[in-house]
Amino acid sequence: MRFLALTLSALAAAFALPSSTQDEGAFVLHAPRPADNGVLGPLAEWEKHECAGCHLEITREWASTLHALAWEDEHYQKDIKKLKRKKSCYGCHIPQPLHSFDGFIPNPDPREEERVHGIDCAACHEGEDGEMLGPFGAENDAHPSAKNASFTSEGANRLCIACHATNIGPVIGIAKGFNETEVAKAGGSCIGCHMAPVERAHAKDPETGAPSQVRKGRSHSLQTPRDPSFLRQAFQISARSRGESTILSVSNRTGHRVPGLVERSLEFKLELFDEQGKSQAKVRHVIDKRRYLPVDEHLEIELEGSGATVRVIGDHDAPGYRRAVRFLDETFEVAKESD
Ligand code: HEC
Ligand code: HEC
Ligand code: HEC
Ligand code: HEC
Ligand code: HEC
Numbered sequence: 001m002r003f004l005a006l007t008l009s010a011l012a013a014a015f016a017l018p019s020s021t022q023d024e025g026a027f028v029l030h031a032p033r034p035a036d037n038g039v040l041g042p043l044a045e046w047e048k049h050e051c052a053g054c055h056l057e058i059t060r061e062w063a064s065t066l067h068a069l070a071w072e073d074e075h076y077q078k079d080i081k082k083l084k085r086k087k088s089c090y091g092c093h094i095p096q097p098l099h100s101f102d103g104f105i106p107n108p109d110p111r112e113e114e115r116v117h118g119i120d121c122a123a124c125h126e127g128e129d130g131e132m133l134g135p136f137g138a139e140n141d142a143h144p145s146a147k148n149a150s151f152t153s154e155g156a157n158r159l160c161i162a163c164h165a166t167n168i169g170p171v172i173g174i175a176k177g178f179n180e181t182e183v184a185k186a187g188g189s190c191i192g193c194h195m196a197p198v199e200r201a202h203a204k205d206p207e208t209g210a211p212s213q214v215r216k217g218r219s220h221s222l223q224t225p226r227d228p229s230f231l232r233q234a235f236q237i238s239a240r241s242r243g244e245s246t247i248l249s250v251s252n253r254t255g256h257r258v259p260g261l262v263e264r265s266l267e268f269k270l271e272l273f274d275e276q277g278k279s280q281a282k283v284r285h286v287i288d289k290r291r292y293l294p295v296d297e298h299l300e301i302e303l304e305g306s307g308a309t310v311r312v313i314g315d316h317d318a319p320g321y322r323r324a325v326r327f328l329d330e331t332f333e334v335a336k337e338s339d
Contacts, residue, residue, distance in 0.1 A: 027233050029196035031219075034226035037320035039075065043068045043116070051121050053206040054142060061220035062121065070094070070118030075319055079169055092163040095119060097126040099133055104150065106162045124150075124159060136215065140203070153189060160190035170263065170319070172289065174256035182296045183255035193254070194223045225259070228327035231266075231316055234258055235328075236298075239310040240335040246272050246281075248310055248332070251298035258293045264318040268328075272307040280307045309333055 034040065046052065046063035062068050070076065070093040080086045090110030094117075098108050114120065127133045127146060137147030149155030157178060164175035178184055195218035201211030225231045236251045248270055252258055259266060265288040272280040281303045287293050303310065314328030 032227040035325045039073045054203045065222045067119035071115045095123040172260045174260035231327040239332040241306045246303040248301045252293045267315045269313040271311045272303045273309045275308045280305045
């Protein structure tokens with residue numbers, strides 16, 4: 001029975017395409033499948049991490065993110081080798097707890113110990129007195145906890161913005177001005193798109209294996225543009241005719257400019273077909289550091305002539321990739337001019 005239901009829904013999805021009015025509603029966050037850019041985790045010996053004994057699942061998720069690998073990252077290590085003043089690169093890659101002084105520091109200072117842990121749990125969670133800050137402030141026997149605004153829907157973005165709003169090295173500070181974007185005003189948040197919702201026991205007693213209370217929370221596996229199915233969701237795409245031309249509109253659905261790293265590029269290859277399936281025109285467009293797609297905006301790519309459908313192929317290239325990764329190959333119907 002189960003098999004049948006799956007087959008049918010797969011067919012339904014196939015029939016729904018192609019279409020120029022696909023419903024591209026909420027983001028669908030699966031366990032991410034990042035492409036190999038030379039820094040695939042998990043972090044060695046993550047099981048021995050001091051939090052793993054009780055927060056095994058969360059630690060496993062974190063260990064495969066670039067946060068855990070932020071120090072070990074080969075691209076980062078290669079970059080800092082070339083620099084005289086390496087220290088300026090440490091604050092965000094091996095940060096001290098962001099909540100240690102004065103409540104919250106928007107510019108993290110570097111730490112000396114356990115550099116291999118990169119952006120460690122403590123960077124986001126440890127409070128001034130060693131208590132663990134989180135969304136619940138639930139009492140437990142293991143450590144003091146406290147509820148903190150950085151983990152509520154109102155305050156969560158500041159935690160991410162702290163490190164993601166600065167242009168430095170190959171990084172473009174994409175989170176600058178995030179709170180003023182349409183996406184944020186509509187209630188969008190960094191964790192809303194980058195950490196999938198889960199409902200589970202967030203801790204287990206290391207001796208008895210007894211789970212803590214089941215609560216709503218979020219996966220610590222970051223959703224990444226190295227996962228083609230996540231990257232695809234950055235764009236809402238539609239095609240329409242305008243005069244003698246056909247326009248492919250690509251809108252930015254993320255909360256920030258795309259892309260956010262020097263040397264990353266997304267190439268769109270378009271081909272226009274008539275009703276008989278005969279090719280009418282081809283064009284390619286690349287977005288990168290210089291020709292990026294701004295937040296809350298859309299891009300119009302023009303094809304000469306009119307047609308019935310546009311096939312769009314998208315390839316993603318980034319530092320460390322052996323070859324570009326395809327994140328899009330879909331055909332869109334051309335909507336006729338309404339006026
Ligand atoms: C203000 C915080 C901050 C500081 C300081 C910082 N970085 Fe980063 N770094 C980041 C963030 C955030 C990313 C991830 C960007 C992304 O993926 O879009 C990153 C990613 C990188 C990457 C990309 C790694 C990869 O896997 O492709 C390299 C290389 C890097 N940083 C080098 C440096 C160097 C060199 C310096 C010092 C000149 C530096 N960083 C200082 C925040 C910082
Ligand atoms: C001996 C077991 C144990 C260890 C070790 C442990 N924790 Fe916990 N932690 C718990 C339990 C139990 C809870 C309560 C879970 C619940 O009720 O949802 C908890 C809750 C939390 C919370 C949620 C706070 C809130 O808002 O209620 C955070 C954040 C946290 N721990 C972080 C950490 C970090 C970071 C480490 C490592 C430095 C760590 N913990 C080590 C058992 C542990
Ligand atoms: C202490 C600084 C810091 C904080 C806080 C921080 N980040 Fe990052 N983030 C980084 C750095 C540095 C990297 C890149 C590490 C590397 O590639 O070496 C990164 C990488 C990423 C990536 C790219 C992952 C990939 O695999 O391509 C995403 C997405 C991301 N962060 C989202 C977030 C979100 C969401 C939050 C808030 C919950 C957050 N970050 C908080 C510093 C930070
Ligand atoms: C880049 C910042 C960041 C890092 C690093 C990080 N966390 Fe979290 N953590 C968060 C955020 C944001 C939430 C709140 C998610 C939500 O809204 O439920 C959270 C929630 C939690 C919770 C409460 C359960 C939940 O899902 O809400 C626990 C427990 C926890 N983290 C433990 C850890 C442990 C253990 C590590 C290291 C292995 C870690 N965190 C690393 C940002 C971080
Ligand atoms: C509406 C969903 C959404 C929101 C909100 C959102 N992101 Fe993203 N983010 C995405 C998507 C989709 C991508 C992949 C597109 C891309 O590569 O830029 C992405 C990419 C990224 C990257 C990788 C950029 C690069 O070029 O390496 C980082 C880092 C990141 N987001 C951090 C953040 C932070 C920090 C916030 C909050 C200030 C945030 N995101 C808010 C959906 C979102």
